[in-house]
Amino acid sequence: MDIPSNLLHNCSINSERQNITVLSVMSPIGVALMVLSFVVLWLIGKLAICVWWRPLMLERELRRQGINGPPPLLLLGNYVEIIRLENIQRSIDMDAFRHDIFQRMLPFYTKWCKTYGRRFVFWEACEPRIAVTEPELIREVFSSKLALAFGKSSLHQRCCENLLGKGVAMANGESWAHQRRTIAPAFHADKLKGLAGIMMKCTEQTILRWETSLQQAEAVGKDEVEVEICHDFGVLTADIIACTEFGSSYDKGKRIFDLLTSLQELTLTFAHFVWLPGSRFLPTSWNRETWRLKREMEKLLKEIIEERRDLLKMGKIESYGDDLLGLMLTESEGGSALGDSNHDISGIHSKRDKGHAAIRRPCFTTQQIMDECKTFFFAGHETTAGLLTWCILLLAAYPEWQEKARQEVLEVVGDIRHHENGGRKQFTELADALPKMRTLGMIINETLRLYPPAIVITKYALEDVRIGGDLKVPRGASVWVPVLAMHMDSELWGTDAHLFRPERFQHGVARACKHPLAFMPFAHGPRNCVGQAFAVMEAKIALSIILPRYSFSISPAYRHAPITLLTLKPKHGAQVLLQRIRRQKEAPSPS
Template sequence: METLVFARWKSWAVLLPICLVASLRIIWMLIQFIDLVWWTPKRHAIVAQKQGLRGPAPRLLLGNVMEIKRLRESVPDALHAFRHDLTLQQLLPENVLWSKLYGKNHLIWWGPDANIVMTDMDILKELLSSKHTLSLGKPLLLTRFLEPVTGIGLVLANGETWSHERRVIGPAFHSDKLKGLVQTMVNLAVNMADSWDQILWDNDGEGEIEIEGNMAELTADIIAHTQFGSSYKRGRVIFQLLEELKEFVYKYGHLLIIPGIRYVPIPAFRRLRRMTLVVETSIQDIIKDRKAAVQAGENSSYGADLLGLMLSESEKNSQDKKQPQLTMQQLVDECKTFFFAGHETTAQLLTWALLLLAHDSTWQDKARAEIVSLCKGKIPDFESISKMKTVEMILFETLRLFTPANSIIRAALCDMKVGDLHVLKGMCFWIPIASIHLDPELWGDGVYDFNPERFAEGISKAAKHPMAFLPFAHGPRNCIGQGFALMEAKLVLATLLPRFSFAPSPSYRHCPQLMITTRPKYGAPIIVKKLSS
């Protein structure tokens, strides 16, 4: 009997500390959860309201996410004409509504995060300057939203991690390195143009071509070749999976902000985990093969594509003992980032540019005349496109009217002051690029007109404030790939415009839609006509 009592006492003596630790951990997790969804948002709301910032009332955990989703789904399905005065209502209806109710600078809630919607240009100038490079970063909720598609690469990295990755990757995007990619881009653009020739030949030199799909395929080929070089076929498989991931994020993105939801054992999230694993494993295999070939002496360098340049710069930093090499996961994330961002944004830029030119024959003719004059019957090269001012103005105006990325989000990584605003750690700034690009106070009465001439004296003089043009952001955290994207877009237009003319198609339905990037909801059919010479 005494032995039995002693055994039971011994069992309780072992279990009691375990139960106590488990109970304390559960209590601590509960406290953290309450702090996340109630106490911290309450403190942030009080601080914002004391500074005159108002906004719609948030729901517990989700904030205004469902209201934003409802407003975006309620916009007209298509506009009756190719007009730009309703673009903002199509893309950011919540911003249009709440700016009227609460002022241009107001407060919205993305999940439990307080977001200060900021359009004050002087505050934006400070916000995007080097002064706050390391004290402002990307919020955790945005990371949860975009990570399946972009990985936690340069776009989502914060603090010293971002600074290190920018230093390592930056040289790969210098103009002298980009020159080596021109021939690949031109060859692929010419291949697409040749395929159009064949299609139009069967239709007496004129026919309807769906531009968005063609631009998506072309830019995917370009990024696959320029990022993965000889492994571009494997890169194309990665692209197809990333397209599926993009569709998933668009459909379920409002749920991804909930902590841990992607691990819920339901079919949709199991599929998300499978696709992510396949993408990352495929990229790892390409990286390992590239490293193994150099180590075995089969190749003398990592190559001149973007992956090779990243590997070379990372190794160079390591040898100089300045910085450690990028880890395998960092390299994978950077490849995902540039594959998605480098393909998706340029595809939409080219799609909207051709739609705009199809509806404006005057600027189409101006661009064609400039290209013919500079290229003199030859294929475009780096030197000729660097002189194409008219084409560049057209691309800038396209980016103003239909910027691929519609917002910039920055989270305070510590308590700080920006302008006259006191901001607590965790509060965010939400910069609605489309609202700024379509603001009559900044761009004048012709704000809704397609007028590339406004950029004739450069970006800084195009609007009433030099910070009003934000497709690539500003400051140290600006888009590292902007030179790559503009070079690619110029080369494609310089290849297509001398060979074809473009006109509106009666089957086109104008409906700009925000699906991570700004895209035409019903595609972009255009009437394409082969030019005689």
């Protein structure tokens, strides 16, 4: 039976219309699936490159140079073994107040050093760390010529992203150079001298709290009281940072400190999972709490920044000021000329600087200002609080050095009593007298040698770098410097390297050991700690006020168990017995 041609034609048209309709319905879904497939494949490919291909290439490059180490696990590296060895060592307290803490703090280094030699490679997640302890190699790595070639690894940046953001401590390359030049003037000696009054006032507040405790003890017939100096010095240094960084916004600064303390604890939790790709985006309980704390902290920082800007707009202040916040706000309004020598960093210039002395650097954004504030608040507080804590513990354990330091302070400046009215001359006199306190300086240096704030320093290669002639550090690898190992090396310091002997510094650092790079509590070179002079000055002022008034001894409650919580701290706090020093005649203050 023949089918009419017009019917066939109509059927064909209807079929095409149906196909077009189906395609028009399926097309968005198909496109979406296709895009999703490409995205998934791209992510898988990128993940494979990051966790397998790139580490494999780096491992082969290092092995070609004869640099071996423990075999890494996929994605984890040697992280599991590092944590296992650390947990074994740190699960028990030390049996006495000894200072040979190297094995306790870096057990994996001592183990692998015996197996593979002093130069070996180990892996933190997918990033290789080349352990280096040769002083001349370290000098080159920390030199000005390689300041832009080394920086912070992406692993460290991710770990500290919420705590420090992209401040100077975490920045790399030209961004770091610009930030460092901008904030460096805030730490010049003449600027720091003007902060002596704030440091004295804050120390007096700590003393008032101790006096209250002593009076309560004396009321029941006791002449000494136990104080927890780790906590007390944490409060003291937080007060000083809040006053020097935020000025009139002190209360908000204190709240920011509390938020940063909570963020620090969460950062330590997150550090155990930072190796997992995308872990910082997962809605875990600690991530959600981290995001909440970060939002609140940045809200407060923005309020402080806007308050300072409003004061200038209303004419209540003539400039933003010369403190750290003021310098960054000035930079945010237009930057400073690149040719200004005050912003130079030991001859370091970014590529953009060369031949363009008249151009201006990029301005600081509000986010950058907040990140710098967080960095200074955290680093400034942690470093000095730790230094003061370990210093008092050591002086409590070695009363002969405690008395030497006390007598020096009395001879140089007397028993300082801060007076609210007319004390400016006293502040200046104390600041000018600090360099004369050589014994106190030796004690501080020896404290920093035995208990440095950071026990390791990692320098990430942003490009292929050759050092020492025979070592090529490929891009993506890091030079890992065990600072504590350098400070405890008997070949560099002598057989008494594990002992507290401040007199080794009586002729300066250069003559205290066989190589100047054997002592680096604040790192070295252009990327050293920008606030190290601030920290040492703060510690000297606090000690020069405290020592003439009180004597210290180790409390029976103290358990010696140093631990790294971003910086080196006593695990169970630092309990000492505080006793008032009574004199028949007060030592006179200098005229």
